[in-house]
Amino acid sequence: DTGVSQNPRHKITKRGQNVTFRCDPISEHNRLYWYRQTLGQGPEFLTYFQNEAQLEKSRLLSDRFSAERPKGSFSTLEIQRTEQGDSAMYLCASSLAAGGPVEGTQYFGPGTRLLVL
Amino acid sequence: GQQVMQIPQYQHVQEGEDFTTYCNSSTTLSNIQWYKQRPGGHPVFLIQLVKSGEVKKQKRLTFQFGEAKKNSSLHITATQTTDVGTYFCAGPNYGGSQGNLIFGKGTKLSVKP
Numbered sequence: 175d176t177g178v179s180q181n182p183r184h185k186i187t188k189r190g191q192n193v194t195f196r197c198d199p200i201s202e203h204n205r206l207y208w209y210r211q212t213l214g215q216g217p218e219f220l221t222y223f224q225n226e227a228q229l230e231k232s233r234l235l236s237d238r239f240s241a242e243r244p245k246g247s248f249s250t251l252e253i254q255r256t257e258q259g260d261s262a263m264y265l266c267a268s269s270l271a272a273g274g275p276v277e278g279t280q281y282f283g284p285g286t287r288l289l290v291l
Numbered sequence: 292g293q294q295v296m297q298i299p300q301y302q303h304v305q306e307g308e309d310f311t312t313y314c315n316s317s318t319t320l321s322n323i324q325w326y327k328q329r330p331g332g333h334p335v336f337l338i339q340l341v342k343s344g345e346v347k348k349q350k351r352l353t354f355q356f357g358e359a360k361k362n363s364s365l366h367i368t369a370t371q372t373t374d375v376g377t378y379f380c381a382g383p384n385y386g387g388s389q390g391n392l393i394f395g396k397g398t399k400l401s402v403k404p
Binding site: 279 | 333384
């Protein structure tokens with residue numbers, strides 16, 4: 175399967191614990207995005223990388239959140255001191271930068287569903 | 292700030308009926324993308340529209356991009372139970388750097404057999 179993969183698919187944790195999610199993008203894609211989706215809402219942008227550089231972070235991304243893409247391939251998203259409000263689906267997407275005004279298609283992974291008790 | 296709005300939020304149809312969802316942006320978009328998310332699934336890319344007034348068809352699905360590039364629609368002819376899911380439109384976020392998308396809240400379609 176050459177699509178975007180995410181691990182784990184589900185995570186249940188207690189408030190205050192740290193969690194880390196992993197995303198493996200489509201291999202030739204240089205852009206990687208993290209989104210968060212809650213029930214009844216569309217995905218909300220969190221951050222994105224072009225190769226290993228983190229180019230943008232949303233205001234939604236508090237100091238408790240950190241993302242890395244150390245070798246420009248897979249990425250990790252860590253949430254420290256989780257809160258109940260962090261419960262959501264965390265989606266990763268990747269794309270090939272098109273250059274110019276029209277962006278490459280973003281392909282989403284299956285997501286990691288986080289429940290903070 | 293920049294917003295992408297979709298109506299209706301929910302649509303219930305009898306199998307065989309047509310379905311349309313509408314997407315409106317607060318800003319002019321260079322392109323608009325449509326995604327489908329099945330219950331329990333993740334967003335799956337359907338199409339990207341780029342040109343003003345563009346119309347694209349995929350079997351029973353017809354996508355339109357408005358002349359002013361601020362609105363779009365998705366029309367499904369003769370719905371089937373396999374069409375069930377939430378349909379999202381998304382446009383580039385001009386407040387940030389290139390690449391990230393602003394999604395609408397989606398239109399959830401249910402189809403009664």
